[in-house]
Every structure is written in C-alpha cells, then in structure tokens.
Amino acid sequence: MDKLTTVEGKAYPFGMKNVDTDIIIPSHWLKTISRNGMGKGAFEVLRKEPGNVFDDPAYAGSPILIAGDNFGCGSSREHAAWALGDLGIRVVIAPSFSDIFSSNAFKNGILTAVLPQEAIDRLMEVAQTDDIHVDLEQQTVTTQFQDRFSFEIDPFRKHCLLGGLDEIGLTLGDADGIGVYEAKVAQDRPWMIPAVA
Amino acid sequence: MVKLRTLYEKIWDAHVVERRPDGTCLIYIDRHLVHEVTSPQAFEGLRLAGRKVRRPDLTLAVPDHNLPTTPRRDADGHRVPIADPESAQQLAALERNAPEFGVRLIGDADVEQGIVHVVGPEQGFTLPGTTLVCGDSHTSSHGALGALAFGIGTSEVEHVLATQTLLLKQSKTMEVVVEGKLGFGVTPKDVALAICGHIGTAGGTGYVMEYRGSVFRDMSIEGRLTVANMSIEAGARSGLFAPDDTTFAYLKGRPMAPKGADWDAAVAWWRTLVTDEGAQFDKSVVIDAADIVPTVTWGTSPEDVVAVTGVVPDPASFEDASKRAAAQKSLDYMGLTAGQKLADVAVEHIFIGSCTNSRIEDLRAAAALLDGRHIASGIKHAMVVPGSGLVKRQAEAEGLDRIFTDAGFEWREPGCSACLGMNPDKVPAGERCASTSNRNFMGRQGPGARTHLVSPAMAAAAAITGRLTDVRELLKKEEGMA
Ligand code: SF4
Numbered sequence: 076m077d078k079l080t081t082v083e084g085k086a087y088p089f090g091m092k093n094v095d096t097d098i099i100i101p102s103h104w105l106k107t108i109s110r111n112g113m114g115k116g117a118f119e120v121l122r123k124e125p126g127n128v129f130d131d132p133a134y135a136g137s138p139i140l141i142a143g144d145n146f147g148c149g150s151s152r153e154h155a156a157w158a159l160g161d162l163g164i165r166v167v168i169a170p171s172f173s174d175i176f177s178s179n180a181f182k183n184g185i186l187t188a189v190l191p192q193e194a195i196d197r198l199m200e201v202a203q204t205d206d207i208h209v210d211l212e213q214q215t216v217t218t219q220f221q222d223r224f225s226f227e228i229d230p231f232r233k234h235c236l237l238g239g240l241d242e243i244g245l246t247l248g249d250a251d252g253i254g255v256y257e258a259k260v261a262q263d264r265p266w267m268i269p270a271v272a
Numbered sequence: 273m274v275k276l277r278t279l280y281e282k283i284w285d286a287h288v289v290e291r292r293p294d295g296t297c298l299i300y301i302d303r304h305l306v307h308e309v310t311s312p313q314a315f316e317g318l319r320l321a322g323r324k325v326r327r328p329d330l331t332l333a334v335p336d337h338n339l340p341t342t343p344r345r346d347a348d349g350h351r352v353p354i355a356d357p358e359s360a361q362q363l364a365a366l367e368r369n370a371p372e373f374g375v376r377l378i379g380d381a382d383v384e385q386g387i388v389h390v391v392g393p394e395q396g397f398t399l400p401g402t403t404l405v406c407g408d409s410h411t412s413s414h415g416a417l418g419a420l421a422f423g424i425g426t427s428e429v430e431h432v433l434a435t436q437t438l439l440l441k442q443s444k445t446m447e448v449v450v451e452g453k454l455g456f457g458v459t460p461k462d463v464a465l466a467i468c469g470h471i472g473t474a475g476g477t478g479y480v481m482e483y484r485g486s487v488f489r490d491m492s493i494e495g496r497l498t499v500a501n502m503s504i505e506a507g508a509r510s511g512l513f514a515p516d517d518t519t520f521a522y523l524k525g526r527p528m529a530p531k532g533a534d535w536d537a538a539v540a541w542w543r544t545l546v547t548d549e550g551a552q553f554d555k556s557v558v559i560d561a562a563d564i565v566p567t568v569t570w571g572t573s574p575e576d577v578v579a580v581t582g583v584v585p586d587p588a589s590f591e592d593a594s595k596r597a598a599a600q601k602s603l604d605y606m607g608l609t610a611g612q613k614l615a616d617v618a619v620e621h622i623f624i625g626s627c628t629n630s631r632i633e634d635l636r637a638a639a640a641l642l643d644g645r646h647i648a649s650g651i652k653h654a655m656v657v658p659g660s661g662l663v664k665r666q667a668e669a670e671g672l673d674r675i676f677t678d679a680g681f682e683w684r685e686p687g688c689s690a691c692l693g694m695n696p697d698k699v700p701a702g703e704r705c706a707s708t709s710n711r712n713f714m715g716r717q718g719p720g721a722r723t724h725l726v727s728p729a730m731a732a733a734a735a736i737t738g739r740l741t742d743v744r745e746l747l748k749k750e751e752g753m754a
Contacts, residue, residue: 241321246431247435253300265534266534267402
C-alpha cells in the first residue's frame, strides 16, 4: 500500500448525496478478475451525462473527491474502493460515509475524511478553480485562501495510512508469532498443521 | 476451577495466535478453500505486493460457480470452450493462479471436482476442530464435521493466503436443540428449513450455533452437512456439530484425512471437542422434533416456510408493518395469493443439486421415489446436478443415473449450476422451480425466477405430480399403506 501523508491537487467537485456503491461501480463489473482497470467502470452511469465532472478535462486525474452525505451506502462490494483507487483517488471528503465503504477504502489506502456540510460547500467552490491540500499528520484540509478544516480519524487507521501499512503488512510484522504457533501445533497435532519442510 | 466451555470456545481458544488489548484475536486458519469467483483479486493483490501464499499445503482450489454442467470434453477429449467470456476468464485466472502460488488445484476435468463445500468433506480436507474458511457464505457447511468454518470477503481471502490468519472478534454462542424423533417422510432439509423459520434470517446474526439433541446425534454426516449449510440462512456465520463416532466413521480413509498413528491421535483429541456439561450458551432455541413436517418455502426469504400441507399466509397476518409489506412484495413476485394451498401450486422446473443437497444420500432419496415413475407432463425441465465427480461416479455405479434419465431428468456434470444464476443453468422469468438449494431470493435462480426450497424427496415428488406435493402421500403408496 502506498503511504499517504499529504495529498495536494485538484479535486472533483462532485457533491452528490447518498451515492451508493452501485453508482460508484455497477454490478456487472463484479465478474472481473482484476482490481486494476476498474476506474473505467467508476460512475459509469453518471458519466453518460454530458458535462459530468469525471470527464471534464479541468479535473482529470484529481486525487481528491468531494462528495455529499452518506457516501458509499448500499452493497458491501469492495469493488467500489478498487474503482476509486484505479481512478487515482486517494482522499474522499464528505459529511458522512457508510461504515463498510470507509473500511474498504481504508484497506485499499484511501482516506475518507469527514467534514461538516459548510466545509464541503466551501471546498466545492474552491475546487472549481484551485487546488486542495490534505495533510493527514495534521488532520487538516486547507486551501491557499486560508481555509483550514480539521477532521477526526481513528489513530490506528492514521498510523496505517501514514506508514503505508496494510492489514496484511501489519499481520506479517507478527510473522514470528504465527511461526511459533505453527511450530507448536506441528508438534502437538502434526496431522492438523504439518511442520514446514 | 476450570472454566466450563462450549465446543466453539474450545476451538477458538486452540487457535489464538495473539490476543489484542481490545479483545480482537489473531486466529490461525488451518484450512482454506479457494474458488474462482472470490479469489482473482486476492491473488492479484499478493502479486502486486510481491507476497506469497504462506501455507499452500493448507490451501485447496476448486472451480465450481461458473462451470457449465454440460460435458466439458468433446468426444476427442478436447476441452469444450466456455461460452460466457467472463466466466471463462475467471476459470482461467484460477488455473493460472493456483500453480503460480503452489496451491493444489482440482480442475474441471478431475473426477474429484465439485462444489467446494462438497469436495472439502469428501476429500477429508475438512477435519474436526480445525478452522476453515472460504470466500463463500455457505462455508458454514463444514461445521457438520466439527470444524469452525465461515465465509469471508476477498480482502480476507488475501489476508489468509498471505498470513494464514484472520483478525477476529469472538462471537456469541447459541444452542439449537432438537430432541425426539423425526416423523415419517421428514428429512434434514425440513429440519434446516424449520430452523430458518423459527429463528428468522437475522436471528443468528453475531452467533455461532451449535446443533444439539437426539435428532442431530442420530443424523448422518450428509444430513448434518445440509443443516450446517443453512446456518447462514438463519444469520449465523457458523454452525457446529460436536464430532462423534459418526464423524470418525465418515472421515476414516478419506484421501486427506490423517492416517495410522496420526489418526488415533487425532480421534483422541477430537473426542475432547464437546461442550462441557454445564457450560453456558448466550442463547438457546429448542424445537420439538414432532413439530417438524415436510416443508416448503412460499416467499423470497428462507424464513418464509410453511408445511407442504398448509396454505400461503395472508400478509395482513404479520404483526409488523415492514414484514407485511415484504410479504406482499414476495407474493407478487412469486405469483401466489394468500390462502392458496401449497399443494395446488404447479411447478415447471425441478432442480436437484447445490451444496445443500447434492450428495449421494440426497440422490438416493430422490431416486427412490422416481424409480419406475416419470415426470409430469407440465414439467418443462428437470435436472440433477451431483455435488462432485465422485458423487456422480458413485450414483452411476448404483444405477441412479438411469433412474433419473428414465424418469425424464437430465443428468449433469458437477457444479453450482441453477443454485445461482451465474452460469448457463437458469430458471426463466416468471417460471416456478422446486429446488433443493438454499436461497429463494428474488432473481437468485435467474431474473424473475420463482423458487420453492424443498428436500430432495419433495423435489422428486413435485416432479412426479407437477405440483408441490407432500412426499408422504407418495411414500405411503409405495409402502402399500394408502
Ligand atoms: S451451490 Fe449455491 S450456495 Fe453452494 S456454493 Fe454454489 S452457489 Fe453457493
């Protein structure tokens, strides 16, 4: 997982409320075998509308998405996080998120930052013309116009994102403990976990 | 004093690698079954991170969901290509990933191939007291052998592949007790459906169930697999049976089961895997065996059960408003009206198969009724899909395939088939199917398909009469009792 310390750049001024995971990635993408390339399917239906932010060259490649209330509700599909990641998004800012989406996003190195609606309104405005700056260490979202909004984050998630540690990486950090367990069972119940040759 | 523990707590305690201050535990996973739908992105994740599979020897890959159940090799032994490109792609990915990561693959042409939850027990891969996971919710099946088994998501599949562990919080415990003797014509599937109806689809959420009582003690392993399979339909991720002599007799000599001195040591340990007398469950559900009758579902949730002799319930009879609305929606979808007799409902399709009911005992039960009989003229399509190539071979050795085909059934290759509308075996929109599978959700067997969950014997009975039928009527005739 790539480290996430500061993210600076353009942001999609999206702002839509109650965006469910079907909108983020339609279900026919669930039969794919890769998490890469799923960006093509991201917001597929919305992108059929002319003038949508995702196809506006002004925002192409933005690492930040500004969204409305209850982002990521609906089905628990992890594909939604994969699609956003593949689109190049590292941070989603919204007044609230579905829990499962937040957790899936985190597992895939994407920060979900919760800010009040007033802050969202202001950021939507700035994003039309200027960059947004997200600092995870400081837990702030700032602009060059002295806007400064603070967000809360679970310390464990913060630690993982800053260090680029995914859950697998963390568990592997514990590989000694796993090895000790395996060795003990291999002795007591070799039929259950054979010793590694 | 030693703490009294339930079976679940004993298995849990034996698998804690590390306990975190907040109570989450790093749990060792002894067995991991992998199929083609939920694994491609997990393997890809490993590849991108440059990681390997920690214990390929504890991992087994078997394709099942996407495989067509029509012949897979032509007369010259060449592979018949899979028509749907996405299905073909998922299968190809598994065939590539398994050897690349050193995982054993039971492929589409191997006689051992079948539905993961049929193959695991059959091969002796599933063992009592082990933790077993698979990226599939019906992994609960393996609890029939006393394994703590549950379904996981793709991120977790990747986590297990890489670390052979999962970070978990301990579940609450629930005992489901059925005492007495099952009545004439009542099968393990009826018990499973009765439990779903009794507990409700959310009743088991957050719990691990343990099946206790004389009915479960007297049940064969195959019957236990049917019951454990449907634990998830009652909301529980896992359902356990304490391993006993029936379990050991079933496992002895299976290809991947322990042998020789290992076997004796294993059995000695397995015998300790029982809930201590006096240990407390967080919840207890007691059902009288005498109250369980041949059962069918009328709606679009596995809890929508009714006796086959009963009538479609009136939505107005449900107490809470959301249930009333859901029932009405179900009836509209199912094309049924309140008060209608279930035994008057005509069906056009019969599906005998799925990880719930595709083992040899299931096929024997259906064939026993079909012997010398033929499907009704109203039946458009009836098929039997054995759970594995070995089940198929056994059935053929017993001549069951001939009984099915003579009766007008199609005899297919093993796989998930019409249990879910993912492969070509679908029930057409608006048509009705008596199915031995586990989910009657809207669209589960194909868009607009109407599913009635039943036991294998009841599926055979419906095939013979062309409508949902009380199997006891046919059984009695057979025994000259009518
Ligand atoms: S048979 Fe049905 S329930 Fe069982 S694993 Fe296959 S799709 Fe899932």
